[in-house]
Amino acid sequence: MDILYKNLTHFGLGEIIMLCIGGLLIYLAIKKEMEPTLLLPMGFGTLLVNIPFSDALTGPIRELYEAGIANELFPLLLFIGIGAMIDFGPLLTNPKLMLFGAAAQFGIFFTLCMASIFFKDNDAASIAIIGAADGPTSIAVANALKSDFVGPITVAAYSYMALVPVIQPPVIKLLTTKKERLIRMPYEQKSVSKTTRIMFPIIITVVASAIIPQATALIGFLMFGNLIRECGVLDSLSETAQKVLANLITIFLGISVAFNMTDEQFLKPQTLLIMCLGLIAFIVDTAGGVLFAKLLNLFLKQKINPMIGAAGISAFPMSGRIVHKMGLQEDPQNFLLMHSIGVNVSGQIASVIAGGIILNIFG
Amino acid sequence: MFLAKWIDFGAYVEMFKEEMEVLSFDLNRAVDMLGHMGRGMLVIFVIIGVIILSTIAINKVFSEKK
Numbered sequence: 001m002d003i004l005y006k007n008l009t010h011f012g013l014g015e016i017i018m019l020c021i022g023g024l025l026i027y028l029a030i031k032k033e034m035e036p037t038l039l040l041p042m043g044f045g046t047l048l049v050n051i052p053f054s055d056a057l058t059g060p061i062r063e064l065y066e067a068g069i070a071n072e073l074f075p076l077l078l079f080i081g082i083g084a085m086i087d088f089g090p091l092l093t094n095p096k097l098m099l100f101g102a103a104a105q106f107g108i109f110f111t112l113c114m115a116s117i118f119f120k121d122n123d124a125a126s127i128a129i130i131g132a133a134d135g136p137t138s139i140a141v142a143n144a145l146k147s148d149f150v151g152p153i154t155v156a157a158y159s160y161m162a163l164v165p166v167i168q169p170p171v172i173k174l175l176t177t178k179k180e181r182l183i184r185m186p187y188e189q190k191s192v193s194k195t196t197r198i199m200f201p202i203i204i205t206v207v208a209s210a211i212i213p214q215a216t217a218l219i220g221f222l223m224f225g226n227l228i229r230e231c232g233v234l235d236s237l238s239e240t241a242q243k244v245l246a247n248l249i250t251i252f253l254g255i256s257v258a259f260n261m262t263d264e265q266f267l268k269p270q271t272l273l274i275m276c277l278g279l280i281a282f283i284v285d286t287a288g289g290v291l292f293a294k295l296l297n298l299f300l301k302q303k304i305n306p307m308i309g310a311a312g313i314s315a316f317p318m319s320g321r322i323v324h325k326m327g328l329q330e331d332p333q334n335f336l337l338m339h340s341i342g343v344n345v346s347g348q349i350a351s352v353i354a355g356g357i358i359l360n361i362f363g
Numbered sequence: 364m365f366l367a368k369w370i371d372f373g374a375y376v377e378m379f380k381e382e383m384e385v386l387s388f389d390l391n392r393a394v395d396m397l398g399h400m401g402r403g404m405l406v407i408f409v410i411i412g413v414i415i416l417s418t419i420a421i422n423k424v425f426s427e428k429k
Binding site: 110 | 388413422
């Protein structure tokens with residue numbers, strides 16, 4: 001009868017804490033609807049790998065991890081789906097909005113400086129990429145740099161992406177005046193030709209990859225997905241990429257990332273530090289975009305509402321919608337959506353480029 | 364007795380102390396990283412700048428005829 005309690009005696013405090021963390025992730029996913037597509041599989045995977053002598057850890061989860069995470073394949077395949085979902089139209093009508101996407105990546109490099117105080121270079125760079133506000137980029141870069149903290153980095157990246165509605169508004173309000181938040185930005189509807197929509201992903205891929213070859217896979221897969229969408233002759237592939245592929249890879253990604261969620265890898269004082277540094281990255285990203293817009297306003301006759309700078313992070317479309325909503329709260333006639341969404345999609349591009357730059361420097 | 368055997372708090376405290384010792388604190392590294400920060404931001408702006416100019420060019424070349 002000792003079979004009933006034999007394995008129970010192997011439970012330690014670490015496993016129990018991790019089971020609670022797994023439960024917390026599941027709770028946040030279901031009850032609070034915080035990034036449920038990732039947090040629920042991660043939470044459940046955490047339960048599976050923290051049972052003593054779990055065959056899930058040594059068997060299928062390890063196999064999935066080796067097959068798709070260790071070689072960065074799953075995040076790249078997910079990028080095809082993400083690229084197929086993005087409409088670059090608002091950005092193509094006003095390409096200068098991409099400058100805000102670039103400015104909003106400042107948080108990555110600022111956090112790199114902060115993280116390097118405590119961690120060695122590859123771990124500091126992997127932690128800094130949390131500021132990209134992009135889960136697949138964070139996983140891809142952390143794995144490519146062979147960081148010891150892939151699990152906490154992934155949890156931090158996805159958790160803070162879900163907390164963007166909580167993190168961004170106070171930072172925006174702190175850095176802007178009421179008068180600045182009331183700046184109106186009328187939107188001029190312009191049509192974008194189909195040829196432009198087709199050429200855009202090709203040009204971005206070639207330009208970015210030629211300068212930073214380490215960004216080729218990241219930017220290439222994202223733009224490949226977008227090209228499938230825009231070419232107009234692959235509707236079934238576009239639909240498959242947006243729905244079936246994205247959902248399938250998300251399931252595998254979520255559960256296989258749990259390979260790094262064992263108590264030995266997660267329950268370290270460094271994990272708490274990583275969570276703090278990740279938060280700093282998000283805050284400084286937001287501040288970077290807003291302050292850049294304020295800087296431009298010193299030289300522009302037609303002023304920009306600096307809030308749109310905050311949408312330059314990669315949390316699409318949440319960040320764009322938050323800025324639009326804040327604009328409406330200040331002035332119900334101020335519709336910032338098309339500008340903020342344009343900046344938001346540029347953040348997706350800039351964050352991937354930033355990931356490539358990090359790999360170029362530290363890879 | 365069963366609980367004490369099952370949850371060895373002392374071992375976890377020791378492990379935590381060892382991890383804290385591994386955590387370094389070196390401000391000089393942050394200063395060293397400032398160069399990477401500057402270069403990284405410059406490269407992002409250069410690439411984005413080239414993409415903006417390319418996009419404006421293709422918008423002009425392939426604009427929809429009215």
